[in-house]
Every structure is written in C-alpha cells, then in structure tokens.
Amino acid sequence: MxxxxxxxxxxxxxxxxxxxxxxxxxxxxxxxxxxxxxxxxxxxxxxxxxxxxxxxxxxxxxxxxxxxxxxxxxxxxxxxxxxxxxxxxxxxxxxxxxxxxxxxxxxxxxxxxxxxxxxxxxxxxxxxxxxxxxxxxxxxxxxxxxxxxxxxxxxxxxxxxxxxxxxxxxxxxxxxxxxxxxxxxxxxxxxxxxxxxxxxxxxxxxxxxxxxxxxxxxxxxRPRSPFVADFVGANNLFEGTASGLDGIRSAEFGMLAGTPLDTLAAGAKALLAVRPERIELTDQSATRGLAGSVLDVSFYGGVSHISVEVPGHVRPVLAAVQGASTVQAGAKVKVRWNAQDAVIMAVDR
Structure with missing residues (x-):
C-alpha cells in the first residue's frame, strides 16, 4: 500500500x-x-x-x-x-x-x-x-x-x-x-x-x-545486527571469531555455543547474543558454564533479574527467572545456555 x-x-x-x-x-x-x-x-x-x-x-x-x-x-x-x-x-x-x-x-x-x-x-x-x-x-x-x-x-x-x-x-x-x-x-x-x-x-x-x-x-x-541485538530488549553480548556452525571462539572464554544466522567465514569477527531468560544458573561445581559471582538480585513481581559478574567479561551477565529467585547476592555460580538459544552475527553490520 x-x-x-x-x-x-x-x-x-x-x-x-x-x-x-x-x-x-x-x-x-x-x-x-x-x-x-x-x-x-x-x-x-x-x-x-x-x-x-x-x-x-x-x-x-x-x-x-x-x-x-x-x-x-x-x-x-x-x-x-x-x-x-x-x-x-x-x-x-x-x-x-x-x-x-x-x-x-x-x-x-x-x-x-x-x-x-x-x-x-x-x-x-x-x-x-x-x-x-x-x-x-x-x-x-x-x-x-x-x-x-x-x-x-x-x-x-x-x-x-x-x-x-x-x-x-x-x-x-x-x-x-x-x-x-x-x-x-x-x-x-x-x-x-x-x-x-x-x-x-x-x-x-x-x-x-x-x-x-x-x-x-x-x-x-533473531536480531541480525549488533545494534538491533543491543537496542531491542536486554541481551548478553560476547565478542569473538566465527568457528564453524556451533559457536564462536572467545579469547577470554574459549568456545561459546551459539547458532549463526548466516554463513560466516572461519575467523571472521562475530558477536554472540543470548537473552537473559535463556541464561541458566547452575552450581559452581557444574562441569559446563562460565564461573562468576552474583552481584545483585532484583525482584519485579513476576520475574527476577540476576546480575552475575563473570571475570573477563566487560558487563555483568544478566539472567531472568520466573518469580522470586532463591539465589542470593555473593553466591558463586556458573552461567550457561544452549546453542539454539544464542544467535551469532557478523560484527560489521
């Protein structure tokens, strides 16, 4: 029209x-x-x-x-x-x-x-x-x-x-x-x-x-550029280089699981984005995940936002859970996510 x-x-x-x-x-x-x-x-x-x-x-x-x-x-x-x-x-x-x-x-x-x-x-x-x-x-x-x-x-x-x-x-x-x-x-x-x-x-x-x-x-x-990923809603962003179909390689954290939106050349600069509600918090003894400590827990009625400080990451990782959280500030945890819940895009968009 x-x-x-x-x-x-x-x-x-x-x-x-x-x-x-x-x-x-x-x-x-x-x-x-x-x-x-x-x-x-x-x-x-x-x-x-x-x-x-x-x-x-x-x-x-x-x-x-x-x-x-x-x-x-x-x-x-x-x-x-x-x-x-x-x-x-x-x-x-x-x-x-x-x-x-x-x-x-x-x-x-x-x-x-x-x-x-x-x-x-x-x-x-x-x-x-x-x-x-x-x-x-x-x-x-x-x-x-x-x-x-x-x-x-x-x-x-x-x-x-x-x-x-x-x-x-x-x-x-x-x-x-x-x-x-x-x-x-x-x-x-x-x-x-x-x-x-x-x-x-x-x-x-x-x-x-x-x-x-x-x-x-x-x-x-499925945001298709770093700007959209950062502007539309809350997102956890990790920088690295494209590494095949299963994630990106980060200098600080090694391989991070994710799903590319488009075919990226191996070694190309890439960004991985994972939404707070897709982040899973586990005990520090878990074999998989990024180790960190809980900075703050904010309760918003239907949902709780949990900020986790992960050494080597510029900003705290944000997780969202339904209802009141049982995690307390200062707790040692690991954050992880499934590959299908994180998207990978080129940095130069």
Missing amino acids: LKIDGVSRRFGDVVALDEVSLEIGQGEFFALLGPSGCGKTTLLRIIAGFETPDAGRVTLDGDDLLDKQPNRRPISLMFQSYALFPHMTVAKNVAYGLERERLPRQEVRQRVGEVLETVGLSAHAGRKPAQLSGGQRQRVALARSIVKRPRLLLLDEPLSALDKKVRADMQLELKRLQHEVGITFVVVTHDQEEAMSLADRIAVFDSGTVRQVDAPVSLYE
Missing part, C-alpha cells in the same frame, strides 16, 4: 535519512522504532507532507504522494501532544475536520457519534479536554484522526504522555481500534515494549538507516 523508495533527507551536515526504503501493507500496524535522532520522525513528517525529501519517492497505492499538499493526502497525523482545541467540546474537536470539508450536518453528527462510540467516549461528548484524563484525551485525538476515514494513520509517540498503567491499557485499545476500523497504522516510538506489543512488523532505525524489518518475535529472537 505505502512504498518508500530510496528516501534521503539532510539538514546541513546532518544526515537524517540515508536512502531509506520500506513497504507497508494494507491494514498493517507498522512501527518505526529507534533512539532519539535516528530519523524516524523525519520520515513520518515526509509521509504526512510536512517535510520534503532531498531524494527518493513515496507512493500510496501507486500514486505519488510527494506531489500532493498535506491536506490533499488521504492521511491523518496524530500528534504527540494531541493538539486538542481547549475551548471546544469532545464532539466539536472530533467534528472539526469534517466541518472544514463542509460535509452535511447530519453526516457529521452520524460519523462523530459512531467514532465516539468506537473509542468509548459517547458519554463525554459534551465535555472539554480539561475535564478529561490523559487516556481520554488520547482517545479524543485518535477519534479526530480516524473520523475522516484516512487510508493511513500516522502516530508520533502516541502514548508517551501517559503513565505506565494507562499506557498499557491504551496499547490494548489502539490494537483493538486498528483491527476494528481497518486503517493502516504507522507509529513512531522509541519504546521497545510499545513497538513489540502493538506492531505487526517493526523497522528498527539507527542514524538514518533501517537496520532490520521484521515481526516482533523474529526481531527479538
């Missing part, structure tokens, strides 16, 4: 986007994920029409978007600040875009009523934004965006202004609404959990380039 082909954008000496190419399908919930300053918001503004790229094409159903003014594009943009009119009621805020198009009053009332029911705000139609909670204001902004029935809805950090519990509720609400209204959603976020819980596919950005595009599970379990 949406095709972005070789889009580049510079601001002086700063390269915001460097030949970015993406394809987004009809009805997809697509996330642009990356740290601040990586170019994801610039791309969103180009799609919306608020920025002009230096090179590249953007098409929607084969039609060139770059030739159209922002108000002529079948696209809605939901701002991070929501940008609601404080002097207008909820119903008036939602109806504003339709009234600007001079649609018949009866049609405006009908469409506003339908969308307010969809987002669960029918009872609040007469209230003003100041009388609403943060989550309710977010739903008003969403209703205003979808009432015009755009082909594409762009969301710029839509949940960043909400507290943690409301954000979790609104993630579910956004996903439900997206399926219900059938509009293609493109969301910009720097929050990995938000992207993983919302999106059908995620594009990970770094310094104006796309490092990987994948479904959340594949992105988490």
Whole structure:
C-alpha cells in the first residue's frame, strides 16, 4: 500500500535519512522504532507532507504522494501532544475536520457519534479536554484522526504522555481500534515494549538507516545486527571469531555455543547474543558454564533479574527467572545456555 523508495533527507551536515526504503501493507500496524535522532520522525513528517525529501519517492497505492499538499493526502497525523482545541467540546474537536470539508450536518453528527462510540467516549461528548484524563484525551485525538476515514494513520509517540498503567491499557485499545476500523497504522516510538506489543512488523532505525524489518518475535529472537541485538530488549553480548556452525571462539572464554544466522567465514569477527531468560544458573561445581559471582538480585513481581559478574567479561551477565529467585547476592555460580538459544552475527553490520 505505502512504498518508500530510496528516501534521503539532510539538514546541513546532518544526515537524517540515508536512502531509506520500506513497504507497508494494507491494514498493517507498522512501527518505526529507534533512539532519539535516528530519523524516524523525519520520515513520518515526509509521509504526512510536512517535510520534503532531498531524494527518493513515496507512493500510496501507486500514486505519488510527494506531489500532493498535506491536506490533499488521504492521511491523518496524530500528534504527540494531541493538539486538542481547549475551548471546544469532545464532539466539536472530533467534528472539526469534517466541518472544514463542509460535509452535511447530519453526516457529521452520524460519523462523530459512531467514532465516539468506537473509542468509548459517547458519554463525554459534551465535555472539554480539561475535564478529561490523559487516556481520554488520547482517545479524543485518535477519534479526530480516524473520523475522516484516512487510508493511513500516522502516530508520533502516541502514548508517551501517559503513565505506565494507562499506557498499557491504551496499547490494548489502539490494537483493538486498528483491527476494528481497518486503517493502516504507522507509529513512531522509541519504546521497545510499545513497538513489540502493538506492531505487526517493526523497522528498527539507527542514524538514518533501517537496520532490520521484521515481526516482533523474529526481531527479538533473531536480531541480525549488533545494534538491533543491543537496542531491542536486554541481551548478553560476547565478542569473538566465527568457528564453524556451533559457536564462536572467545579469547577470554574459549568456545561459546551459539547458532549463526548466516554463513560466516572461519575467523571472521562475530558477536554472540543470548537473552537473559535463556541464561541458566547452575552450581559452581557444574562441569559446563562460565564461573562468576552474583552481584545483585532484583525482584519485579513476576520475574527476577540476576546480575552475575563473570571475570573477563566487560558487563555483568544478566539472567531472568520466573518469580522470586532463591539465589542470593555473593553466591558463586556458573552461567550457561544452549546453542539454539544464542544467535551469532557478523560484527560489521
């Protein structure tokens, strides 16, 4: 549906986007994920029409978007600040875009009523934004965006202004609404959990380039570059050289078991990544594993994080176990994992 082909954008000496190419399908919930300053918001503004790229094409159903003014594009943009009119009621805020198009009053009332029911705000139609909670204001902004029935809805950090519990509720609400209204959603976020819980596919950005595009599970379990492995979720990273199909050879620890994502030449620099929940802690007397001592145990309700200092490794190894941990700080342990639970990738990606 949406095709972005070789889009580049510079601001002086700063390269915001460097030949970015993406394809987004009809009805997809697509996330642009990356740290601040990586170019994801610039791309969103180009799609919306608020920025002009230096090179590249953007098409929607084969039609060139770059030739159209922002108000002529079948696209809605939901701002991070929501940008609601404080002097207008909820119903008036939602109806504003339709009234600007001079649609018949009866049609405006009908469409506003339908969308307010969809987002669960029918009872609040007469209230003003100041009388609403943060989550309710977010739903008003969403209703205003979808009432015009755009082909594409762009969301710029839509949940960043909400507290943690409301954000979790609104993630579910956004996903439900997206399926219900059938509009293609493109969301910009720097929050990995938000992207993983919302999106059908995620594009990970770094310094104006796309490092990987994948479904959340594949992105988490099979990162294809050191940046993605380190940025998406917690990971334990070990450097070494490729050594056949069964692992890498580390100067500090010898052979470390893992599964290569691609064929790597023997002796090539490689990185092994293993998730905390794949780490197993055993007694120091175990024959296999890396010896270390427990630095800290943190309990988060459903899961405990255990930091283990392994001599020769730059950062503590992080393990995650369900529930409360029986391991105490200061305990001598060994950390180990199975080869199929660790991925190996080239360093120069």
